[in-house]
Amino acid sequence: MSQTFGDRIFRWMDDHFVGREFELEYFRQRLAQLDERDERILNVYGTAGMGKTYLLERFARIAGELGAFYARADVRDALNRRERLLSSLLEQMEPTPSTLPISSSPSPSLSLSPPEGLPASALQLQERCLQALNRIAEGRRVVLAFDGYEEIGGLDHWLRTSFLPGLSGNVLVMISGRFPLEGPWRHTPAWRKLIVRLPLAELSYGDIRTYLRQWGVDDEKEADAVWLRTMGHPLALSLLTPDNRETANAANAPNAANAPNAANAPNAANSANAANAASASAAAAAGRLRPPNAAAAEEEDPLQALLDDWLREAPDDELRRLLFAASAVRTFHQDLLSKLMGAEVPSTLFQRLTDLSFVSRTANGWQLQELVWETVRRHFRERMPDTYAAYRDRAAEHYLAKLEEGLAQGRDIVWEFGELLRYADNPVLRAHYRHARTSRNYLEPLGEANLEEAQAYVRRRQKQEESWKVLCSDAESGELYRFELSADLGRARLNLIPLGELAKTGEESVRLLRSPEGRVVGLFAIVPVNGRTYDWLSKSPVSRAYIASLSAEERSRIRTSSSDTEIRFVYVLDVESLEREELRSDIVHALLEPILAGRLLIESPPPHDYYRLGKTSLGFEPLPGAEHADYGGDRPATTYALDTRREKLRDLLRRMVRVPGTAAAPARPNAVQGRNELTPREREVAELLVLGLTNAEIAGKIYVSEAAVKKHVNAMLSKYGLKNRTQLANHLINS
Structure with missing residues (x-):
């Protein structure tokens, strides 16, 4: 007997169903044990x-x-x-x-x-x-x-x-x-x-990889682009999936979950996915997978139908204008939207906004669901660029003012600082903070009672250490950053964690990061640099290069200090997986605390672009004479410094974010002018190249990899028919 349409549909549904283990198992147990629960x-x-x-x-x-x-x-x-x-x-x-x-x-x-x-x-x-x-x-x-x-x-x-x-x-x-x-x-x-x-x-990255493989898409970079384009939204994924089977349109889209740790009833958001035949047809129309932001340049965005569905919940112009204003910020409240729009937002209208299905309440206000936020914001930016820019500038002013107010009052401003980072001029910083996740993990000081747990964590990490891949992208510029960190690099760092010595530096110096269930998932050590820690820091791997780089006068001042020098050495910020976004958020927040407290921060992470770009995007600068080979390998590690003491913190904030009304920075000498044939990124590289900077130095200035700089240089050589950098520099200066 031949298969019925229903048989085929069920088979296709099963073939392309991924994840969702938590919800399915929860339903199975609840139905089987119905008599045992209320x-x-x-x-x-x-x-x-x-x-x-x-x-x-x-x-x-x-x-x-x-x-x-x-x-x-x-x-x-x-x-x-x-x-x-x-x-x-x-x-x-x-x-x-x-x-x-x-x-x-x-x-x-x-x-x-x-x-x-x-x-x-x-x-x-x-x-x-x-x-x-x-x-x-x-x-x-x-x-x-x-x-x-x-x-x-x-x-x-x-x-x-x-x-x-x-x-x-x-x-x-x-x-x-x-x-x-x-x-x-x-x-x-x-x-x-x-x-x-x-x-x-939304879906997890692993679920997306599994689903795409089922459709015959095994290219990792292509999968990365889909993940960053859709942010794990299930229907968006189906709309960006090529339909390369004759009858695959009849199949529904995938389904997946990041199962939370829940004993009885689930309280955290879990993942799901679905699509109907219409969305599968739209996927066929899309024809291919698209990199982040690529769809915006197409005449027909495959996600337009999804946007139209969301906007049906806001049918009138008044509510849509308020929705666009809400998309200009990540977290909003009624007063902030009134400030952005330059007019009082009525309470009834704000209530209609917060009643939308894709708006949720958070501890600090309301937020649009992530893909809705980015899609509506892009729509707003493309349709009304001047209005969008005005709202963005007002939002940046708002958070700068909140930070100034918090600094004057001496209160905690970590959250406000995090919101401001979304408006940073630096695309790497925006990319990293695009993926910042609310974390329920908590920190606990290291002491005698939990020292054994800390040691067990380090041993477990050394034994289980594996290669990591970190992905992030900037929605505004379309820049995608992909970092591969080897297991050997992770082990080299773990091998240099002297827990016994770190424990002696004070309970507030070293802290364990615990999950909501109490499991140790990270270890942070930010050590005061003073007379009590000087001898150890001057002899310990990673930190000794910094001490050796100081002048005799500076070393003497630290060694004899009896009070706080306001210098902190970031010895280690380790989590059990850099691929988990909430753990990366925990690292960022651990750094924000001393930054906002006004400290001179010193850090010497392993030699890798992930750490280099992360440090320089936050304002850290390489410290001359403090390079070392303590991590092993052929590439020396750089020591970075960030000074936020006194007025330097305010200077840092103003450098990070474009402040409306501030005069533009003066042009660089010999800056490349009028090169319309160059892309914006090529112009950036060209302006630094004519100053004599190496590829590595250019990469550090514009926050991209050295390989990316080389690609742009080669592209310019090809455009001008030149053979080497010297010819290119002369051409750029003299033309």
């Missing part, structure tokens, strides 16, 4: 394209495997009519609706809360539906799913007060929509006890 409603929610409908399809398969009956109603098809919703459920039951008897006694729902104004025919239909469901539930478990719940409208009250209370306790209800259940669902303790939330978020 919760009876699983609330699946997430913005457009997160895979809610596809997830329900997978739940239906699991329900069938466990012998449960599964019925699903799409609220959107009901058109706000109870009869249509009830009929769609009855059509899925056995026996057929026409043969279902009507009980002589009313169901519990009718006795609890008779629906007001319900016609007799509708009342009879509701009774018939409840009897059918409860009859099935006498012999086996039942899963009742309502999809598209954002369209429930006036039926919400009826469903909550009349229909659901009449269901058997052997029924598990799924409610899926763009929004979490709110209002009476949350405010009434009884309902709150019945509900478990399953929020859906």
Whole structure:
């Protein structure tokens, strides 16, 4: 017997389903152990394209495997009519609706809360539906799913007060929509006890790699571009996937999750993915994978349909203008949006904005879902560049003012500084902070009680150390940064961590980074440079080169100091995986604290572009005479310094971010003028090349790799038909 369409669709769905282990296993256990728990409603929610409908399809398969009956109603098809919703459920039951008897006694729902104004025919239909469901539930478990719940409208009250209370306790209800259940669902303790939330978020990088391989895309750099372009958004991924199979449009898109550590109910956002046949067709129209920002240059952006879907939630011009303003900043509140727009934002309008499915509340305000934020912001920047630039400048002014205010008051301004970094002129800094993630990890001082744990962490890291790949990109410039860090480089660093000596430098110097579950996931050591630590620092690998580079007077001052010198040596900032974005965020925040406290920071990381670009983008500068070979290998390690003492911190902030109204920096001598045939990046390289800088020095100035500089130099040699750098420099100066 030949395969049916349904057989083929299910096979394709299985073939391209990745991840989602947490949600699937959670549903399986909850259904199997229904009698052991009070919760009876699983609330699946997430913005457009997160895979809610596809997830329900997978739940239906699991329900069938466990012998449960599964019925699903799409609220959107009901058109706000109870009869249509009830009929769609009855059509899925056995026996057929026409043969279902009507009980002589009313169901519990009718006795609890008779629906007001319900016609007799509708009342009879509701009774018939409840009897059918409860009859099935006498012999086996039942899963009742309502999809598209954002369209429930006036039926919400009826469903909550009349229909659901009449269901058997052997029924598990799924409610899926763009929004979490709110209002009476949350405010009434009884309902709150019945509900478990399953929020859906983006795919992990590993899930994307797995999915693309299933479509025949195994090129790592191409996968990197997709990851950075989509930020893990499931439907966006499907729209950027080439359709190279004759009938693959019938298959739904992938599904995946970053499963959180949760014992009972999930509280953190998990990943999901889905797409329908229309999105698969759009993928075929796209024709190929696109690098970050490439789609913006195309006449038809494959993500335009997704943007249109989001914007349907903001149909009027007034709300869309406010949405565009919100996209100019990462975190917003009503006062900030009023400041950006130059007019008071009404509370009712702000409430409409925060009610959108892709807006979520954070500790410091509200945020747009990440891909929504970047897509709407790009749309705003392209359509209204002058207005966007004005909003961006006002946002930068706002955070600069907040930092000045915080410095004057002596309060913690780490969060404000992090927000300001999003407006940095440096693309590397913007790229790194684009991927900053809120972390629930916490720091704990190192002492005798946890020294053994710290030692165990270092041993575990030495044994398990592996190669890492770090990806980041800048959405505004389109620059993509890809760093490969070898396992040998990691081990060389770990081998130079003298925990016993570090523990003697003071509890506040060395701290363990713990996960929310208490597991050690990192080790940070930022050591005061003073009379107590001088001897050890002058002899220890990594730090001794810095001490040796000081003048005799400086060494004497440090060695004899009895008070704080305001100098800190960043000895190690180690986490168990640089590929995890929240751990990289923990490192950045560990550095921001001493930077904002006003210190002279010294650091000598392993010789690698990842560390070099990270240091120089934050304002660190190479320290002459402090190079060393303590990490081994052929390439010497550089020691970097960043001075934020007193007014130097304010100078650093103003250098990092373009301050509106500030005069432009004077042109460099012999700057290349009028070279329209050069790209903007080639012009940057050319201006430094004519000053006599080497490729490595140019790379450090413009925050790119040495290989990238070489590529730009070769491109210019080809354009002008020249043979070497000397000819190129003379041509650029004299033409």
